[in-house]
Amino acid sequence: MTGDTGTPAGPAANRYVTTALDKPPDLRGRDVTAVFAELFDAHARKLRGYLAGRAGESVADDLVAETFLVALRRRHDYDPDRAPVKGWLYGIATNLVRDHLRKETRGRRAGLRVVGRPEPDHDGLVADRVDAERATRVLRQAIAELRDEDRDVLLLTSWAGLTPAEIAEALGEPASTIRSRLHRVRTRLQALLTEETR
Template sequence: MSSDEQFRHLYAANFPALLGYAVRRVEQPADAADVVAETFLIAWRRRQDVPGGAEARLWLYGVARRVLANHHRGNQRRDRLGDRLRARLASIGGDPAADVPQRLAVRDALARLGELDREVLTLTAWEGLEPREVAAVLGVSATTVRTRLSRARARFRQLVGDDPPPAGHVLSVLTTPSPKEGR
């Protein structure tokens, strides 16, 4: 019997038992399938190390046990990373959903501006480009950009309302000139 045939026989004879072993030790059935697949991948790579007869199943259980240990360690690492990221996000600011109405208002107002006004405004406010840099991007003069920027801000303020937004607010970035724009 060829090594491929021997492996197919090993797989067919032991797959159900190994799947049951893994299913009882993981939270999700899909994880059990991954554990069994990894176990047989290792068995394939180490075909020459697999003992014959009934010892093969015990050897596969040993491999599956180590694969499960790696799986559980990986889950613990992902959980710790997730906890750290959630803590970091919580320390950065409040609930991002709180900004959704303002973000929708910004998107709506930007959509109602002309293309050049929108581009001048967003390149300046969101990309942090100076008027001379915006001029280079758009292929117009810096004077044109300054004029368009002033008009775009005025139109934008009309579209979102005249109440001044708090400093640092998503709307304040689009409606307030920065000190570097005078260049």
């Protein structure tokens, strides 16, 4: 059955409706408020999950809001010909969460110095941020010891569900570099798990 326009009628017809998110968004147009509202509706929930996994539930909402504020301020930097807007948003979020974790680490170390306690090592602080329910003790330690770039690629893939092309856009690197880095990290983690279970 079809409607007056010749398209299928009923609930299935919704799949034929196009939205601003089916094509690259116009972040430079006059009606950016509506475009950003659609982007927020489409990406905020998953962005929040990614940020909560990296920085904790208590700051995830603030980081999501900051991500969209930065995106709004930098909307003229977005190049729709390079990659989908999703990768661009996750790039902003990744930079913000890195910055947040660095500041938090400095604050904890300063607080420990004030009360005369020894400073824990940086790897231990990063490992505490990795969701303990998602990994074994071996994986937590291995992820904590990864370089920042490797850790970002791994978590953008596993927690945020980004493709190598989207991660390349997010981090401003070639997709081939991202694929190579991801393969190297996965191989290393698999080898550690295999060794641990022997």
